[in-house]
Amino acid sequence: MTTALITGATAGIGAAFARRLAADGHNLVLVARDTERLREQATELHDRHGIEAEVLRADLSEDDGIASVEDRLTDRLHPVDLLVNNAGFGNKGHYLDVPMADELKMLKVHCEAVLRLTSAAAGGMRERGRGGVVNVASVAAFVPRGTYGASKAWVVQFTQGAAKDMAGTGVRLMALCPGFVRTEFHQRAGMGTGNIPGWMWLDADKLVATALADLARGKSVSVPDPRYKALMGVVKVTPRGLLGGMTSKTGRKYGPQ
Numbered sequence: 001m002t003t004a005l006i007t008g009a010t011a012g013i014g015a016a017f018a019r020r021l022a023a024d025g026h027n028l029v030l031v032a033r034d035t036e037r038l039r040e041q042a043t044e045l046h047d048r049h050g051i052e053a054e055v056l057r058a059d060l061s062e063d064d065g066i067a068s069v070e071d072r073l074t075d076r077l078h079p080v081d082l083l084v085n086n087a088g089f090g091n092k093g094h095y096l097d098v099p100m101a102d103e104l105k106m107l108k109v110h111c112e113a114v115l116r117l118t119s120a121a122a123g124g125m126r127e128r129g130r131g132g133v134v135n136v137a138s139v140a141a142f143v144p145r146g147t148y149g150a151s152k153a154w155v156v157q158f159t160q161g162a163a164k165d166m167a168g169t170g171v172r173l174m175a176l177c178p179g180f181v182r183t184e185f186h187q188r189a190g191m192g193t194g195n196i197p198g199w200m201w202l203d204a205d206k207l208v209a210t211a212l213a214d215l216a217r218g219k220s221v222s223v224p225d226p227r228y229k230a231l232m233g234v235v236k237v238t239p240r241g242l243l244g245g246m247t248s249k250t251g252r253k254y255g256p257q
Contacts, residue, residue: 002082003082004029004083005073005083006021006084007085008086009041010038012181013136015204017086020205022051027051028051029072031056032087060087060113066117069113074124081132085117088109090148094146095146103147110151111158122162122171126166126169130171131172132171134175136178137152137156137176137177141175142177142232155175159174160220174214175220176214176224177224178202178225207224210225211224
């Protein structure tokens with residue numbers, strides 16, 4: 001049985017990855033900040049699917065937290081075959097309204113942690129000649145929209161570049177770029193969701209199924225829904241100046257900063 005490590009595993013997309021991978025027979029390492037929720041999740045997945053679910057409490061906005069996950073990823077006796085870097089959050093407020101400490105915390109989780117954990121996992125995977133990394137980004141990566149979008153753009157660019165460098169090693173890397181998903185994301189950031197059109201919402205379990213299929217196909221970027229693929233097609237042909245104004249207005253209405 002292979003082992004998957006998932007950050008931000010207790011809710012939303014991370015929990016959906018845990019459910020799907022456990023159902024497929026993978027052992028799990030579940031990473032999040034809430035030990036009690038992790039233990040409850042691990043027990044449920046073990047009892048339901050008969051897999052081993054390890055709990056690792058870590059705050060990826062802190063060096064010690066990142067280091068503890070790095071240590072687990074580099075454990076040669078218990079190798080990790082799939083890494084899902086899912087942990088992340090949004091800040092409520094416009095640029096200069098958000099405290100600098102919160103902006104830097106976001107970059108720590110979205111960029112530094114992703115870089116360090118991907119690197120920790122990929123080295124052993126390359127030696128074994130197999131493995132996969134899914135870095136959860138966002139469609140916000142493709143539009144000029146604040147620190148959140150910028151950090152997710154970094155995730156996409158980093159993942160695509162690393163995927164090219166790892167080509168032929170048996171290790172696959174993919175950036176997953178969903179749109180709105182019904183998770184705890186907006187609630188934790190104090191953002192309302194009542195004004196988001198129903199058609200824009202994605203189902204986390206269906207999203208994960210598409211993402212894993214795209215990873216198996218060797219894609220380096222996955223936009224897991226036809227609606228958002230169409231929107232991203234429009235984004236590609238829209239002049240950047242016009243796009244900036246449109247996304248600024250849309251971001252103020254719907255999304256994180």
